[in-house]
Amino acid sequence: MTAAELKKIADKIAKCLALAASDNPAEAEAAKRQADALMKKYNLTSGDVAAAAVHEETSDTKSVHRPPVYLSQLAGVIADAFGCAAVNSIGINNAFFKRNTVIRFMGVGIKPELAAYTFDVLSRTLKRDRTKYAESLRKNLKRATKIRRADLFCQAWVTGIARQVEEFAGTEQERAAIAAYKQATFGDRLKSDDRSGASSKHGHDWKAQAAGLDAAKDVSLHKPVQAKRGALLGVGH
Known part of the structure; x- marks a missing residue:
């Protein structure tokens, strides 16, 4: 995976994690599931996602x-x-x-x-x-x-x-x-x-x-x- 591809995926996961903090329980849970699924699919950790923003x-x-x-x-x-x-x-x-x-x-x-x-x-x-x-x-x-x-x-x-x-x-x-x-x-x-x-x-x-x-x-x-x-x-x- 190239650095550009990693950043694109990490940005998507970061947006999901931001939505996971929503006051809407259903929306937050769905966003959290999507973030977890993406991290599992691409074998990424929360640290990888954070680092991609730097x-x-x-x-x-x-x-x-x-x-x-x-x-x-x-x-x-x-x-x-x-x-x-x-x-x-x-x-x-x-x-x-x-x-x-x-x-x-x-x-x-x-x-x-x-x-x-x-x-x-x-x-x-x-x-x-x-x-x-x-x-x-x-x-x-x-x-x-x-x-x-x-x-x-x-x-x-x-x-x-x-x-x-x-x-x-x-x-x-x-x-x-x-x-x-x-x-x-x-x-x-x-x-x-x-x-x-x-x-x-x-x-x-x-x-x-x-x-x-x-x-x-x-x-x-x-x-x-x-x-x-x-x-x-x-x-x-």
């Missing part, structure tokens, strides 16, 4: 292999905000035949598209702000110190964004569907990213964190999200 949207991190910790943190913040799951996955950049890491946002409805679009916008802004901050550091600083402070800046920047984000209404049913989808897609192969990121070592490192938090204050999450949502829903067309 889809993905990807964002290229432009990073070879694992992205910097702060980009993984940003992906996690955005995924939580949109009721999605985010997984790092190695992809192929066909233009240059390099393997880049992509973020796979998994969720229901338009949420994965919103999450991926938001990540694309904010990751570009973060990289721009990182470059600007790095250029402001003293020229005679050691390279390792410059990298650490730039990383601390980025991590604080992400913390600042997290404070602005209001979580969307992700239901328990959606979380269960995403969990079922991840299990069906990856099984036990997913590994946690346990990297802790940069940490302060010297007295002036706090300035990098303060600068990151301050820079995040000027970043608007809501405007790009509203614009993308309108486009996905066909507003104004």
Whole structure:
């Protein structure tokens, strides 16, 4: 059975299960019987049905292999905000035949598209702000110190964004569907990213964190999200 065929059948079963919650006992019982019959016929579980409602949207991190910790943190913040799951996955950049890491946002409805679009916008802004901050550091600083402070800046920047984000209404049913989808897609192969990121070592490192938090204050999450949502829903067309 192809993925498209599975989704079509799962959608039909999902509609039957929704009708099974009807206040009309006869209608509810008939819908429940039909859902059970379809699941038995196609050897599907309730988890399979739930997982079929989940889809993905990807964002290229432009990073070879694992992205910097702060980009993984940003992906996690955005995924939580949109009721999605985010997984790092190695992809192929066909233009240059390099393997880049992509973020796979998994969720229901338009949420994965919103999450991926938001990540694309904010990751570009973060990289721009990182470059600007790095250029402001003293020229005679050691390279390792410059990298650490730039990383601390980025991590604080992400913390600042997290404070602005209001979580969307992700239901328990959606979380269960995403969990079922991840299990069906990856099984036990997913590994946690346990990297802790940069940490302060010297007295002036706090300035990098303060600068990151301050820079995040000027970043608007809501405007790009509203614009993308309108486009996905066909507003104004």
